[in-house]
Amino acid sequence: xxxxxxxxxxFPDGFKALDNITFHIDEGELFVLIxxxxxxxxxxxxxxxxxxxxxxxxxxxxxxxISKENPVELRRSIGxxxxxxxLLPHMTIGENVALVPKLKKMDAAKYQKRVDELLxxxxxxxxxxxxxxxxxxxxxxxxxxxxxxxxxxxxxxxLMDEPFSALDPISREQLQDELIRLQQEIKKTIVFVTHDxxxxxxxxxxxxxxxxxxxVQLDSPEHVLRHPANDFVRSFIGEERLNAAGxxxxxxEVMLKPVTAGPNRGLAESIKLMHxxxxxxxxxxxANDAFLGIAKVWDIQxxxxxxxxxxxxxxxxxxxxIQIGRSLAEAIELISENKVAYLPVLxxxxxxxxxxxxxxxxxxxxxxxxxx
Numbered sequence: 001x002x003x004x005x006x007x008x009x010x011f012p013d014g015f016k017a018l019d020n021i022t023f024h025i026d027e028g029e030l031f032v033l034i035x036x037x038x039x040x041x042x043x044x045x046x047x048x049x050x051x052x053x054x055x056x057x058x059x060x061x062x063x064x065x066i067s068k069e070n071p072v073e074l075r076r077s078i079g080x081x082x083x084x085x086x087l088l089p090h091m092t093i094g095e096n097v098a099l100v101p102k103l104k105k106m107d108a109a110k111y112q113k114r115v116d117e118l119l120x121x122x123x124x125x126x127x128x129x130x131x132x133x134x135x136x137x138x139x140x141x142x143x144x145x146x147x148x149x150x151x152x153x154x155x156x157x158x159l160m161d162e163p164f165s166a167l168d169p170i171s172r173e174q175l176q177d178e179l180i181r182l183q184q185e186i187k188k189t190i191v192f193v194t195h196d197x198x199x200x201x202x203x204x205x206x207x208x209x210x211x212x213x214x215x216v217q218l219d220s221p222e223h224v225l226r227h228p229a230n231d232f233v234r235s236f237i238g239e240e241r242l243n244a245a246g247x248x249x250x251x252x253e254v255m256l257k258p259v260t261a262g263p264n265r266g267l268a269e270s271i272k273l274m275h276x277x278x279x280x281x282x283x284x285x286x287a288n289d290a291f292l293g294i295a296k297v298w299d300i301q302x303x304x305x306x307x308x309x310x311x312x313x314x315x316x317x318x319x320x321x322i323q324i325g326r327s328l329a330e331a332i333e334l335i336s337e338n339k340v341a342y343l344p345v346l347x348x349x350x351x352x353x354x355x356x357x358x359x360x361x362x363x364x365x366x367x368x369x370x371x372x
Contacts, residue, residue: 079150
């Protein structure tokens with residue numbers, strides 16, 4: 001949809017705002033530009049509607065070189081939402097929202113109907129708010145109007161330059177949720193500039209992290225958190241966020257010491273052992289702690305009157321297991337796929353070294369992520 005190819009920008013004072021950047025933005029994507037002050041994120045966004053012209057390189061929108069487009073017409077075909085909203089104070093809310101469609105000489109009846117639809121879309125009853133003036137609305141309500149004003153002419157692209165940064169935390173959170181919901185309905189190509197990593201991680205399909213006019217990482221929020229490209233990205237994201245969303249712990253941190261019994265143990269003895277350790281299953285081991293199977297309390301109960309039976313007669317031998325060096329993600333997948341409560345952990349020599357249970361997984365996850 002939007003493509004930058006080897007774009008640079010040097011201002012008259014010699015400051016190099018952008019240094020040979022190349023990337024693309026997909027149609028219908030919510031694409032976030034983020035980085036510290038002076039990194040080039042706002043310059044990049046303003047090049048899309050030609051508020052700033054590149055010194056070098058090309059920018060295409062839908063395979064058209066925008067340097068050959070009329071800048072006024074280009075801007076009218078791109079929605080634009082800014083931090084300070086920019087609602088015209090002498091116009092009503094309805095007039096503000098209808099401004100661009102009116103300038104584009106769209107059918108009046110259609111865009112007036114569209115104004116009411118958009119107000120309803122962001123929870124502002126048109127019968128109440130259409131004829132009010134901006135000063136009569138709260139900051140959060142005004143910013144909602146700013147967003148739908150950018151949608152009124154149904155542009156394929158919307159630019160959003162730190163639109164929520166001046167709001168209080170509660171209003172900001174609400175508008176982020178509103179934007180995510182809106183995007184699910186309207187599927188526009190949105191380029192969103194922010195300096196807030198939490199905001200970027202919450203709303204973005206992809207995040208473009210910039211430093212000193214260069215793109216240092218362009219990835220999904222999940223990939224950025226799991227695989228920061230370098231120390232700058234790690235620092236910018238923050239160790240707290242990385243730890244909260246970090247890799248899963250090792251199997252050794254999750255596995256418990258199993259309650260075991262030999263294959264020749266009787267069923268009455270086995271029930272007493274289960275009661276003592278408050279478990280509903282025993283892991284059956286042979287010589288040198290070799291894993292043989294699992295005996296469950298229900299199987300013991302079913303055969304309890306057959307006094308000649310031992311654990312080897314009633315245990316389940318077709319049991320999923322995992323090797324000690326494997327990842328916890330694989331363990332979780334095995335537990336989920338096989339619908340088991342116990343996953344024996346074996347050494348390379350097939351010795352039983354531990355067990356992962358659903359309860360132990362919950363405990364570890366709660367300790368690791370519960371306070372994130």
